[in-house]
Amino acid sequence: MTRLRLTQICLLSLFAFMGQPNLSFGQSNDSPPTQPAFGRLDEATAHQWSELVLDGVDTQFPNKLSLVYTDADQLKTPKENFPAFYGCFDWHSSVHGHWVLARLLRTHPDLDAAPKIRDVLSAHLTRENIEQETAFFGRDQHKSFERMYGWSWYLRLAMELDDWDDTDARRWRENLRPLENLFVERIRDYLPLLTFPIRTGQHTDTGFALGQILDYARVMKLPDLELLVIDRAKAYYQTDIDYPVQYEPSGHDFFSSGWNEADLMRRVSNSNDFADWFEKFIPNLDERLRDGTIEPVAVSDLSDGKLVHLAGLNLSRAWCMRAIAMSLPDDHPHRDSLMQSASDHLSAGLAYVNSGHYEGDHWLATFALYALTQSDGERDE
Template identity: 65%
Template sequence: MTPRSRRNFGLGCLIALLLPAIHGVYPSGVHAQSSGTSPVQVDFDRLSNETADAWAELVLENIDIEFPNKMSLTYIDARQIKTPKQNFPAFYGCFDWHSSVHGHWVLVRLLRSMPDLPSATQIRATLDVHLSQENVEKEAAFFSRDEHKSFERMYGWAWFLRLAMELENWDDPDALRWRENLRPLERVLRQRIDAYLPLLSYPIRVGQHTDTGFALGQLLDYSKAVNHPDLAAVVAQTARKFYLDDKNYPVSYEPSGHDFFSSCWNEADLMRRVLPADEFAQWLAKFVPNAKTQLTDGTIEPVEVPDVTDGKLVHLAGLNLNRAWCLRAVANALPANHELKQPLLISARRHLRAGVKYVNSGHYEGDHWLATFALYAITEPGLSHGSAGSPDSATSPASTGTEQ
């Protein structure tokens, strides 16, 4: 290699390292057609074809946007420095790996529940390219390396398993192929989870990616959907160890300025999956003893985003949506006459409407991920496996059932 070529190579490596750090760089020309708000109002279990297709188009565009990109990788040597697409040929877009993964989940969930969307053909073609056997096997090889054992732990892992779960038991030729193609990476992540959970001495209680309550809830849903009772038992045991004795959660301390999760309500959303209904109601009374007052006095209140062009501050839009699905799920796990049921549902709906208005804003900082949180909140896939003491209550975007 000549001195000039070495300099050029070094410059290329520097650029590759710097690009992921440019959090908030808006890709030129992307989403310029957006009106800045969702085109129509939505409600739980109600999503119009127009809005669903707009969100599908948003995700279809984003999952092929390679830069800007935040890879958050540990490099052993310079030979490992590669572009996002070289490392992650399936999930290279949407700014980061986990956003790409859950963007694919959005496409699968919309395609499965609303197969006549105008974008359905494009969704199938895109998933066929991204979720190829070769692409997923390359990603499995990446995750198998020791230096990457904590990469996307457990947030990205949980979303990947949610994607696998969405494809499970779908009698569709394309879906069956995509489901099989995911298995190599699924096996690697299962091994990582099996190794990690026994070592996790304490729960991680934060309003961002690493919150343990969210991940355990997703893992429990996955273990039931794919019939892995051993994993379900480990997750339930871990949840009880971490959270069963919790009481007097400082609800007024939330949110922090960069939160997109409520660690409080993620925990409650997990425990309603773990505990029988009567035991859960008793646990909730100790966990948030003043919830009835706090749901109406402004303590648990939808929040505004001060700057949608700031990649951290726009997290608060996701917080509204996360609270929406958690509050609703907790309400559905309570008896019909419970004093918190209606206040929880009212607050959940207010949070949903406060969060949805930021989806498809025309700013990539939120547009690369918020459609996922909105679709999750509206369709609540976490309810499809029921609470520990209640029957299943599956939902879909096309549902027209009454609020439970």
């Protein structure tokens, strides 16, 4: 993308933020801006994001339930249905908010907020709470609830806690197993029935969920689940060519279905085979990066719960582009341009985290943390 266009996006971001608190990325508003780097999260930002998420996971309202009711007796508050994951506006955001807390506690154990994080995770991730949520999801009327977006974030949370040498984390991890096992069973039943992938820039995108599930299957050493995901990924996407990048984004996107697809396919192919597939999937990539076809996007209204999705699009594109670049052969001509675009997208997305508007604040820290620190099943100790 051109530097002029990046400057325009930054200015639009600033105008969207005018009059709002917490404009900075881990620094005071008087400090000069710094370029964020993949794999690094400073203590100030970790503290800021932990406070943001701690507030969200205990905020029951506003809340979007998106449930099917079969009688009036089922009308309950979010906390009555979901004693563990009732906050952060919706179930999946609460789940991945807990992932943020677990990851920050694991990677930054000396945070000022660490004791509070432990208290919140211990209060929410109890055996009784998870068993109650498992019973809720086990009802036939809820078999498609949070499929597969929320399910995959729950598996990511389980993966984060797994093999962590920490007394509390071992307890939390064991408590997650009943609902975890239900989701794995549901995935095994569902994927053979999903004839076509769901291609969308929002929650139900198949490519994103399969990438998360594949990471989980490999870390947990579940070869049957791994092979099922690989088989479905290749059936859905192996022959795709000429992805229409010029059609993106749609107005409410927080994902690029195409970049999610490529991020999945790099997981199921060796480096050279993936490079061949990727060249056909997005031909003339460098030209499209130069001419502005693929570039970060600005958010016009941070108080609009749908329009603010575009902030997440910047972050999800960033993690996809970086992972794809790292999967290409060392001498591949697209590596450097992809890494630069990933960095530009990361910078644009991070500017919107902690804006003071709950519409984005209840979830954007997750996308930011994932973009900065996550790599498949690897976990920073």
